[in-house]
Amino acid sequence: MKLLEARGLSVFYGDLQALFDIAVAVEPGQTVALIGANGAGKTTFLKSIAGLIASKRGSIAFEGAEIGALPAEQIARLGLTLVPEGRLLFQNLTIEENLLIGAYTGRKGYWNLGRVYELFPAMAARGREMPFVLSGGEQQMVAIGRALMANPRLLLADEISQGLAPVVVDQIYKSFPAIRAEGTSIIIVEQEVRRAAAASDYTYCLLKGRVTLEGRSKDLSFDQLSHAYFGA
Amino acid sequence: MVWLDLLINGICLGGLYGVLGVGLALVIGVMRFVNISHGEFIVMASFLGVYVSALLPGLNPLWLLVPVAVVFFFVGYGVQAVLFNRVVTAPDFLAPILLTFGFSIVLQNVMFESFGTDVRALTAGGLARQSIAIGSVSIGVLPLITLALAILFFVVLQLVIARTGFGRAIRATADNRDVARLMGIKPTRIFNITMGFALALAAVAGLLLAMRATFTPFSGLSNLLVAFEVIVIGGFGSFWGALLGGFLLGVAQLVGLYFDPDAGIFYVHLAFFAVVLFRPQGLMGIKLP
Ligand SMILES: Nc1ncnc2c1ncn2[C@@H]1O[C@H](COP(=O)(O)OP(=O)(O)OP(=O)(O)O)[C@@H](O)[C@H]1O
Ligand SMILES: [Mg+2]
Numbered sequence: 001m002k003l004l005e006a007r008g009l010s011v012f013y014g015d016l017q018a019l020f021d022i023a024v025a026v027e028p029g030q031t032v033a034l035i036g037a038n039g040a041g042k043t044t045f046l047k048s049i050a051g052l053i054a055s056k057r058g059s060i061a062f063e064g065a066e067i068g069a070l071p072a073e074q075i076a077r078l079g080l081t082l083v084p085e086g087r088l089l090f091q092n093l094t095i096e097e098n099l100l101i102g103a104y105t106g107r108k109g110y111w112n113l114g115r116v117y118e119l120f121p122a123m124a125a126r127g128r129e130m131p132f133v134l135s136g137g138e139q140q141m142v143a144i145g146r147a148l149m150a151n152p153r154l155l156l157a158d159e160i161s162q163g164l165a166p167v168v169v170d171q172i173y174k175s176f177p178a179i180r181a182e183g184t185s186i187i188i189v190e191q192e193v194r195r196a197a198a199a200s201d202y203t204y205c206l207l208k209g210r211v212t213l214e215g216r217s218k219d220l221s222f223d224q225l226s227h228a229y230f231g232a
Numbered sequence: 233m234v235w236l237d238l239l240i241n242g243i244c245l246g247g248l249y250g251v252l253g254v255g256l257a258l259v260i261g262v263m264r265f266v267n268i269s270h271g272e273f274i275v276m277a278s279f280l281g282v283y284v285s286a287l288l289p290g291l292n293p294l295w296l297l298v299p300v301a302v303v304f305f306f307v308g309y310g311v312q313a314v315l316f317n318r319v320v321t322a323p324d325f326l327a328p329i330l331l332t333f334g335f336s337i338v339l340q341n342v343m344f345e346s347f348g349t350d351v352r353a354l355t356a357g358g359l360a361r362q363s364i365a366i367g368s369v370s371i372g373v374l375p376l377i378t379l380a381l382a383i384l385f386f387v388v389l390q391l392v393i394a395r396t397g398f399g400r401a402i403r404a405t406a407d408n409r410d411v412a413r414l415m416g417i418k419p420t421r422i423f424n425i426t427m428g429f430a431l432a433l434a435a436v437a438g439l440l441l442a443m444r445a446t447f448t449p450f451s452g453l454s455n456l457l458v459a460f461e462v463i464v465i466g467g468f469g470s471f472w473g474a475l476l477g478g479f480l481l482g483v484a485q486l487v488g489l490y491f492d493p494d495a496g497i498f499y500v501h502l503a504f505f506a507v508v509l510f511r512p513q514g515l516m517g518i519k520l521p
Contacts, residue, residue, distance in 0.1 A: 050414060051413075071413070076415060076416035082414050084414065090403065090404045090407045090408065091407055092406070093403055093404060093407070104401060104415045104416045105415070150415070150416070
């Protein structure tokens, strides 16, 4: 059984249709990359899977159960967790509280406060500080840690390298094997095509709300990808 | 010594004003929702107190605080769930104001139909007349109890919000509803419980107020006004600011009454006006750029 399977997914913002008949599947244990230019619809896809956009058609199955009509808070309880674009830490909560609130669903599993601090040791000493003191990369670590606290089956990561220096991005991507090792599948949304292909098993390319290319990441050539990415 | 007397009794009264405001502040802070009918709930609690007291003569009305607060917690929870949640996320900022304004009129008229326009008060029996003399200053026992309760409520509320998991969920929801939902938090449930707390505080304020001053079904508006003044003076969203704002207004009222016995709460509004004029960000608020 597939972990996630979206079929015929169309999403609307009022009269504007942002996604057209999308079909995306994630196998258990897989890391899937979703690439595409600005405005392609990547964030819209992740948000609609996570239940934040209600206006949609088609089916979304998670672990075999239809979740398309569920609100975000119920989907979160099933173990599908979104790291939102722009990190969106809670500014009025301390760093540690940001992590703790990730465990609100009470889902049991490998991840807890201690394990997240092991994964991102730089955060361990800073739990009592407020998020605004952190650099972009550190905020991203907290955002990922907050999502891990929910012990997700599927982690959706929206542009985690946005605005970060390459060395910092490398550091964050280094945490992925540890996350996968605990059985969590990942969808990464990335603007940088090469990095996405290197980090994933399977790649989907979105262009103007449609899937223009998909395939096993190691089978896709850079030409194919850039063609699908820019639509040229 | 007159000054000390006015100051201490003003602070006692101000604690009550703080409680009047803090429920409203809590709701505004958590759900960006202005409940115009907050004052009517305060008056309804006063009526409930009078009604129950009449059924149980001789009972000290302070014993009613907890049960009436519990009742109003559930009233708040229910009103939010059934009515207010429909407009909390309305894109039009007028919707909550119109709904709660309309609701306040409905409540006023229900109280008017049920109880008439007679001026009422809750008699606290001997307690109302007792006072403690410290040196040459005499402080009423009831105002002192009021102040102690006000501080207790502020401390408890602060602890719940700052230290508990539920308080964390409240703060997260206040910051960003959608991201809170991603954590598995159901915002409407948080809102229901928040309104429950807010109206429980309103109920406490209503009972304590009824032991000090008279009221009618139409007293809600002046309660709302004081509540607003308290939180504007305190600086929006600041709990301790609300208490401080209450103190200031309480002292202003008693000092005003000392010089001008017919002034009512005119000097409360005057103090409010002065703060808004000279420190528009409130006493503890952050200065806006
Ligand atoms: N809240 C919204 N209301 C209306 N239109 C929206 C909204 N959010 C996104 N859109 C539109 O939907 C389309 C897809 O946007 P989306 O944010 O999903 O793209 P994206 O691939 O994530 O882009 P980026 O790389 O810039 O994050 C765009 O045309 C965008 O303008
Ligand atoms: Mg995006």
